[in-house]
Amino acid sequence: MAETTGPERARSAEQIELSVREATAGTAATPRDAGRWAAKVDRLDAVARDGVRGTNVAGRRLTGPVQGFGKMWQKTYRLSLGPQVTPEQAIATWKAHFPEFWPAGNRFAGALTGISPGDVALLDLAVGGGVKLSTGVFVLYADEESFTLMTPQGHMFAGWITFSAERDEAGTGVQAQVLMRANDPLYELGMMAGGHRKEDVFWAQTLTALGHYLGVPDAPVQTRTVCVDTRRQWRHAGNVWHNSMVRSLLQTVTAPVTALRPGRRTG
Amino acid sequence: MKRTCTATVHEVGGAAVIELTGEVDGGAAGTLNAAYDQAVTGGAAGTLVLDFAAVDYINSTGIALIVSVLARARSERRAVVASGLSAHYREIFDITRLSDFIEVFADLDTAVSQVAGPAA
Numbered sequence: 082m083a084e085t086t087g088p089e090r091a092r093s094a095e096q097i098e099l100s101v102r103e104a105t106a107g108t109a110a111t112p113r114d115a116g117r118w119a120a121k122v123d124r125l126d127a128v129a130r131d132g133v134r135g136t137n138v139a140g141r142r143l144t145g146p147v148q149g150f151g152k153m154w155q156k157t158y159r160l161s162l163g164p165q166v167t168p169e170q171a172i173a174t175w176k177a178h179f180p181e182f183w184p185a186g187n188r189f190a191g192a193l194t195g196i197s198p199g200d201v202a203l204l205d206l207a208v209g210g211g212v213k214l215s216t217g218v219f220v221l222y223a224d225e226e227s228f229t230l231m232t233p234q235g236h237m238f239a240g241w242i243t244f245s246a247e248r249d250e251a252g253t254g255v256q257a258q259v260l261m262r263a264n265d266p267l268y269e270l271g272m273m274a275g276g277h278r279k280e281d282v283f284w285a286q287t288l289t290a291l292g293h294y295l296g297v298p299d300a301p302v303q304t305r306t307v308c309v310d311t312r313r314q315w316r317h318a319g320n321v322w323h324n325s326m327v328r329s330l331l332q333t334v335t336a337p338v339t340a341l342r343p344g345r346r347t348g
Numbered sequence: 349m350k351r352t353c354t355a356t357v358h359e360v361g362g363a364a365v366i367e368l369t370g371e372v373d374g375g376a377a378g379t380l381n382a383a384y385d386q387a388v389t390g391g392a393a394g395t396l397v398l399d400f401a402a403v404d405y406i407n408s409t410g411i412a413l414i415v416s417v418l419a420r421a422r423s424e425r426r427a428v429v430a431s432g433l434s435a436h437y438r439e440i441f442d443i444t445r446l447s448d449f450i451e452v453f454a455d456l457d458t459a460v461s462q463v464a465g466p467a468a
Contacts, residue, residue: 229408
């Protein structure tokens with residue numbers, strides 16, 4: 082996995098804590114989770130990274146589950162690692178090697194330092210037929226036992242993915258939990274026509290790869306899917322304007338032409 | 349020392365108030381869902397007020413739980429507002445864009461006076 086630059090942070094963790102201190106000066110102590118949340122960004126900033134196209138991210142707004150179009154789903158993928166691995170070890174490993182656990186054909190170009198609040202990672206996702214969907218994710222939250230990614234406009238879904246680990250009687254369990262709505266009507270159709278199944282396979286393979294890395298190669302992945310809201314939000318149908326799938330297709334088709342334009346980098 | 353999330357439910361005017369305390373994280377799911385069920389029992393509550401004045405910690409899993417409550421409420425055509433958020437968690441509601449969909453009031457009294465009926 083090739084990464085060429087450091088994280089694009091809206092503000093550093095120190096700056097976040099400073100702003101919180103300023104906001105609460107004289108009334109309360111600095112919240113203990115202040116450095117774990119990213120600072121607010123209106124629109125994402127992104128720079129080119131090797132190995133990914135890097136389009137459809139810069140200038141986009143973040144979208145939570147309430148901004149999407151389709152039905153709201155909560156999907157939980159869980160794998161038991163047993164007693165040998167602590168939650169902190171599991172999450173530290175996951176953060177440090179996050180791209181390596183993704184299924185083949187998909188690329189995650191994040192910061193060299195791993196996963197930190199405020200980072201923007203660029204993604205090329207295999208969607209079939211040789212087409213790559215170029216999009217990104219924003220690191221919304223990260224601590225020793227969990228981290229959360231949030232999607233931008235144009236991503237397949239509006240929502241969050243929280244990766245976490247916790248200890249119970251059986252040992253440490255790791256999970257990826259997606260809270261999402263398809264971002265627009267086209268994506269909603271795609272999710273209904275096999276997209277949900279592909280996503281389930283994607284995260285099951287990711288957890289299996291993490292388990293393999295941590296010395297638990299054959300643990301089964303448990304999947305639980307709950308439809309949190311069956312209604313579609315038609316007022317957000319216009320999100321289709323930002324659809325990164327459509328834009329990625331156009332970018333693929335027009336790439337030979339745009340590469341010939343004067344002043345364009347061709348290498 | 350971790351403070352487990354607890355919830356107290358009561359009604360003011362036409363609004364159901366859920367006062368939360370402690371830490372809203374993954375462990376708060378049962379508490380939050382039970383509080384919601386209690387708040388809407390009988391179907392009368394058109395508006396839910398989530399009061400965070402005594403909450404001292406919310407992580408990203410806790411935010412997801414709040415979104416789940418919001419989704420349930422919207423599917424049942426109930427409004428949800430929030431009160432008592434610290435400046436820090438107001439900012440978190442902005443970052444996550446929850447504040448686009450949940451009106452946030454400074455304190456519970458203000459929230460109740462705005463959303464409850466004239467009797468409040």
